[in-house]
Amino acid sequence: MSLTIHGIPASRALRPLWAAAELGLAFEHVPTPFAGGATRTPEHLALNPNGHIPVLIDRRPEGDVTVWESMACALYLARVHGEVDGVSISPCTAREEAEALRWSFWTVTECEVDALTVLMHRVAMPEERRKPALADAAERRLAVPLRVLEAHLQTQQSQGQAWLAAERFTVADLCVASVLMWARASRPLMAAHPLVHAWVQRCLARPAYRAVRADG
Numbered sequence: 001m002s003l004t005i006h007g008i009p010a011s012r013a014l015r016p017l018w019a020a021a022e023l024g025l026a027f028e029h030v031p032t033p034f035a036g037g038a039t040r041t042p043e044h045l046a047l048n049p050n051g052h053i054p055v056l057i058d059r060r061p062e063g064d065v066t067v068w069e070s071m072a073c074a075l076y077l078a079r080v081h082g083e084v085d086g087v088s089i090s091p092c093t094a095r096e097e098a099e100a101l102r103w104s105f106w107t108v109t110e111c112e113v114d115a116l117t118v119l120m121h122r123v124a125m126p127e128e129r130r131k132p133a134l135a136d137a138a139e140r141r142l143a144v145p146l147r148v149l150e151a152h153l154q155t156q157q158s159q160g161q162a163w164l165a166a167e168r169f170t171v172a173d174l175c176v177a178s179v180l181m182w183a184r185a186s187r188p189l190m191a192a193h194p195l196v197h198a199w200v201q202r203c204l205a206r207p208a209y210r211a212v213r214a215d216g
Ligand SMILES: N[C@@H](CCC(=O)N[C@@H](CS)C(=O)NCC(=O)O)C(=O)O
Pocket: 011, 012, 013, 034, 035, 039, 040, 051, 052, 053, 054, 068, 069, 070, 071
């Protein structure tokens, strides 16, 4: 049995790379970049017909399992390769499984596009190409789901819990933080949602995250 993850850390491939690091999994890393056409070669399109990274391949006795969609890759690793022991990032109860699924779908549908817009148009793109009006509108929309998360973290905190889904960091935190880390490019949004900001920073202080980002 062996695992391969295609994609560089400075992309959505961060999600399975971070999950694999948290789980201490051995895997082959193929650092396919998103720029320069490497995701559109016939070889890559055979792995992911969408022409994107990441792609995860799990070579199993019963045959290869190919996973694309970054959240699916991270959730798959936690579900199929994690220890269900209440210590690892893998959900260990039906409630934790539900939390991981709902927060991961939530962050993709409610937050990802706007968080990326904030990142690109506040800091990432060359200044002459940034459109502050796009970032302003994205920040206004993002304030709605961030209020939801702020309230959830407040509830968790009142119960002595520092994380989204459990008393420990789980794949739910990983999936949501991998999106909301982009929203840190907006100081007003972070100032208005201090629990979200502190929680994202806690997630990004994880040794596994740091080790993955040290590679790119
Ligand atoms: N929804 C997909 C999006 C994947 C995606 O857009 N990946 C980007 C890098 S973050 C990419 O591969 N871009 C290169 C391309 O589309 O050719 C996921 O989460 O995996």
